[in-house]
Amino acid sequence: MRFKLKIKFVITLLLSFLLVSCTKKEPSPYIPYLSISELMQWVIDPAADRIWDSVAWYSTLKGEKMVAPHSQADWDELRNSAATLMEASNLLMIDQRAKDNGAWNTYARALGLEAKKTLSAVQAKDVQAVFDTGTAIDAACEACHQKYAYFGTNGSDKH
Numbered sequence: 001m002r003f004k005l006k007i008k009f010v011i012t013l014l015l016s017f018l019l020v021s022c023t024k025k026e027p028s029p030y031i032p033y034l035s036i037s038e039l040m041q042w043v044i045d046p047a048a049d050r051i052w053d054s055v056a057w058y059s060t061l062k063g064e065k066m067v068a069p070h071s072q073a074d075w076d077e078l079r080n081s082a083a084t085l086m087e088a089s090n091l092l093m094i095d096q097r098a099k100d101n102g103a104w105n106t107y108a109r110a111l112g113l114e115a116k117k118t119l120s121a122v123q124a125k126d127v128q129a130v131f132d133t134g135t136a137i138d139a140a141c142e143a144c145h146q147k148y149a150y151f152g153t154n155g156s157d158k159h
């Protein structure tokens with residue numbers, strides 16, 4: 001009986017050890033080279049600006065004018081910007097940057113998903129869709145900023 005108890009104890013000990021060693025978190029392999037602020041200013045904002053500036057309508061003395069991508073180089077640049085935002089959404093979610101395990105990742109993922117729609121619009125060379133998906137990207141930026149970024153007392157965005 002006593003021996004059985006001992007065996008039980010040893011088995012329990014072994015099992016708990018296994019459980020602990022299996023669930024132990026490996027250290028993150030990522031190195032966050034940029035602060036969130038730098039990532040925003042140097043990677044995310046320039047890429048978003050290129051998308052937002054690519055399609056526009058404005059009035060001149062000679063009437064309505066439209067800015068839109070024309071050459072293949074224009075489209076390629078837009079593709080690269082959409083791709084940058086898609087992958088930047090992952091950069092925001094790496095352990096050392098994520099502010100929490102819930103809403104932050106939801107907002108970051110939303111940015112990637114909206115940017116993916118821009119990529120599809122670019123691949124279809126659909127100017128109106130580039131504009132529309134650009135607006136959705138803006139909303140994704142704003143949503144996260146409203147919860148996690150404080151841009152002064154009026155709460156407005158910097159861009």
Ligand code: HEC
Pocket residue numbers: 036037038040041044045048085092104105107108111137138140141142144145148149150158159
């Ligand atoms: C998942 C959350 C999140 C998303 C999505 C996000 N941001 Fe940010 N952003 C932040 C946080 C947090 C800060 C404040 C960083 C700080 O001051 O440390 C910030 C700051 C900024 C800044 C100011 C940087 C500075 O220090 O001057 C700009 C510009 C900016 N974001 C642009 C964007 C744009 C453009 C997008 C969308 C294309 C975007 N952000 C999407 C979280 C986010």
